[in-house]
Amino acid sequence: GAVVSQHPSRVICKSGTSVKIECRSLDFQATTMFWYRQFPKQSLMLMATSNEGSKATYEQGVEKDKFLINHASLTLSTLTVTSAHPEDSSFYICSPLRGRETQYFGPGTRLLVL
Amino acid sequence: QKEVEQNSGPLSVPEGAIASLNCTYSDRGSQSFFWYRQYSGKSPELIMSIYSNGDKEDGRFTAQLNKASQYVSLLIRDSQPSDSATYLCAVGTDQGGKLIFGQGTELSVKP
Numbered sequence: 150g151a152v153v154s155q156h157p158s159r160v161i162c163k164s165g166t167s168v169k170i171e172c173r174s175l176d177f178q179a180t181t182m183f184w185y186r187q188f189p190k191q192s193l194m195l196m197a198t199s200n201e202g203s204k205a206t207y208e209q210g211v212e213k214d215k216f217l218i219n220h221a222s223l224t225l226s227t228l229t230v231t232s233a234h235p236e237d238s239s240f241y242i243c244s245p246l247r248g249r250e251t252q253y254f255g256p257g258t259r260l261l262v263l
Numbered sequence: 264q265k266e267v268e269q270n271s272g273p274l275s276v277p278e279g280a281i282a283s284l285n286c287t288y289s290d291r292g293s294q295s296f297f298w299y300r301q302y303s304g305k306s307p308e309l310i311m312s313i314y315s316n317g318d319k320e321d322g323r324f325t326a327q328l329n330k331a332s333q334y335v336s337l338l339i340r341d342s343q344p345s346d347s348a349t350y351l352c353a354v355g356t357d358q359g360g361k362l363i364f365g366q367g368t369e370l371s372v373k374p
Binding site: 150153181183191192195213240242246249250251252253254256257262 | 295297299305306307308309326351352353355357360361364365366367
């Protein structure tokens with residue numbers, strides 16, 4: 150397996166504020182990090198792929214100016230939800246890539262925007 | 264559009280029975296296949312990966328792959344109530360480690 154941490158695990162914020170989520174790969178260096186979002190009773194939706202030192206690649210329909218991703222080191226990636234709105238309330242999960250194609254998931258961050 | 268299909272369930276089996284979870288995929292060129300388990304409110308955890316046709320066993324879990332039929336399954340022997348979760352099938356792509364996930368099958372093991 151792999152050890153991945155996310156912080157915070159749960160956050161409640163007011164509409165219009167920004168929220169930063171940190172994802173750390175604790176036992177291996179992750180060149181590539183995937184960020185997912187999951188709404189209740191739905192499957193994982195890939196939001197973006199980030200490579201260390203490069204700009205993230207966003208999936209179709211995901212606003213890059215709203216979901217800022219920084220992958221400055223091989224062990225840390227951050228997702229910032231800017232000007233959050235209630236429709237951004239979701240479960241956000243990071244997933245570092247180990248090797249060529251094995252993904253391990255962080256514990257997730259549950260965001261509630263009031 | 265590459266797709267991965269799973270029955271959403273719920274699949275209900277009695278404790279001690281074999282649970283069979285199925286997954287089909289559309290891209291005939293797919294080479295890697297993964298099963299994840301996701302408990303309610305938690306993130307997915309990797310159960311097994313399989314790359315070659317045939318069976319791969321790990322404890323009570325057996326993954327089966329048939330590339331000709333574009334079909335991958337997960338068998339859980341001696342099912343336990345603690346196995347109750349949603350099981351996600353994922354298929355690898357040739358795009359830098361990206362996975363395509365199925366919708367997940369909800370499994371309920373009744374005591």
